[in-house]
Amino acid sequence: MSPRPYRMGKRAESVARTRAAIREAARDEYAETGIDGASMQSIARRAGVAPGTVLYQYPDPDELAREVIQESTRVMKVPTAADVDADASLASRVRWLAHELFRVYAGTEREYQAWSRSRTHPVIAESDAWYARTYQEVLGAVLGPEHADPRAFQVASAVIDPGFRANLVARGMSDDEAADTAADLVIGWVELAS
Amino acid sequence: MSPRPYRMGKRAESVARTRAAIREAARDEYAETGIDGASMQSIARRAGVAPGTVLYQYPDPDELAREVIQESTRVMKVPTAADVDADASLASRVRWLAHELFRVYAGTEREYQAWSRSRTHPVIAESDAWYARTYQEVLGAVLGPEHADPRAFQVASAVIDPGFRANLVARGMSDDEAADTAADLVIGWVELAS
Numbered sequence: 001m002s003p004r005p006y007r008m009g010k011r012a013e014s015v016a017r018t019r020a021a022i023r024e025a026a027r028d029e030y031a032e033t034g035i036d037g038a039s040m041q042s043i044a045r046r047a048g049v050a051p052g053t054v055l056y057q058y059p060d061p062d063e064l065a066r067e068v069i070q071e072s073t074r075v076m077k078v079p080t081a082a083d084v085d086a087d088a089s090l091a092s093r094v095r096w097l098a099h100e101l102f103r104v105y106a107g108t109e110r111e112y113q114a115w116s117r118s119r120t121h122p123v124i125a126e127s128d129a130w131y132a133r134t135y136q137e138v139l140g141a142v143l144g145p146e147h148a149d150p151r152a153f154q155v156a157s158a159v160i161d162p163g164f165r166a167n168l169v170a171r172g173m174s175d176d177e178a179a180d181t182a183a184d185l186v187i188g189w190v191e192l193a194s
Numbered sequence: 195m196s197p198r199p200y201r202m203g204k205r206a207e208s209v210a211r212t213r214a215a216i217r218e219a220a221r222d223e224y225a226e227t228g229i230d231g232a233s234m235q236s237i238a239r240r241a242g243v244a245p246g247t248v249l250y251q252y253p254d255p256d257e258l259a260r261e262v263i264q265e266s267t268r269v270m271k272v273p274t275a276a277d278v279d280a281d282a283s284l285a286s287r288v289r290w291l292a293h294e295l296f297r298v299y300a301g302t303e304r305e306y307q308a309w310s311r312s313r314t315h316p317v318i319a320e321s322d323a324w325y326a327r328t329y330q331e332v333l334g335a336v337l338g339p340e341h342a343d344p345r346a347f348q349v350a351s352a353v354i355d356p357g358f359r360a361n362l363v364a365r366g367m368s369d370d371e372a373a374d375t376a377a378d379l380v381i382g383w384v385e386l387a388s
Binding site: 167192 | 345349351352355358362365375378379381382383385386
């Protein structure tokens, strides 16, 4: 029934490209200024579009922030409790989690910057709540009932953490070395504690 | 020979008090803005003195920054290699170091903020170089020749670290619990590695 399916497809494609460019520009902007400090003008400049285009595509700045944050969470495939191999040893479950999460952290450095600058922003708070629940569940499944005491949660979550990963990488470790080191720290601590 | 020793004493005392108030105000300012971003006007306002008083007492802003940083280092009594008890076990040397340094970190949270905002400032770079050397020496003495491989240095210095301490405290640990946890992590890691 559409008289110009080809041209409509082209337009939809071009809109999708523009929206993706705006989201990518917003990621850079948030990393530098936080979500609160982000300016539509500056996002438009980074995306190479007119400020009016940003406002037309994303009239609500929180909606833009929400799409950006949700997209990166989806793309990064955060590991969940369902992914944990219950038959593996505690040590290999911990090692698996450290590698999975350090991969996520390496791919979300801009989001981590945005997070540390805008912890109280509602969109960050939403995503934080989701992440905290997911992390809690996957870590619970990794540690298993016999190691799931509150102190083990505190220790493992402080070590398998984006800031701690950045700290190891700044000291010259590769991502894999950093993940292995974090796993060794948690495993060594659990063995010492039990 | 001085005709008014009493009043001169009073004046010297008052100058010392003013200079101390300026340094204390500068610590707050640096923590919020970094050293590069610090404003003399704002330091004067925080100290409750005229901007001209700050400029008269500290004509060189780097000299003010240097005095502030050196003073906090001196006051905090950073542990050195000479303080290490060579007869103690590896575990108790590590525990001692974690407690000593976490005490220093707890007392220098403003300096840590300033440091993370102004890593490239010459005064911070100077103090960094001194701190890195002191840390390297004390950690070498703590680990002893048999554990002093580069990986042990990387791991111990990432765990016995102001950012990692802040991370544990943010998860609800007291300063002593955080220091014990950091020590357990390093000890567990060394045992696992050897």
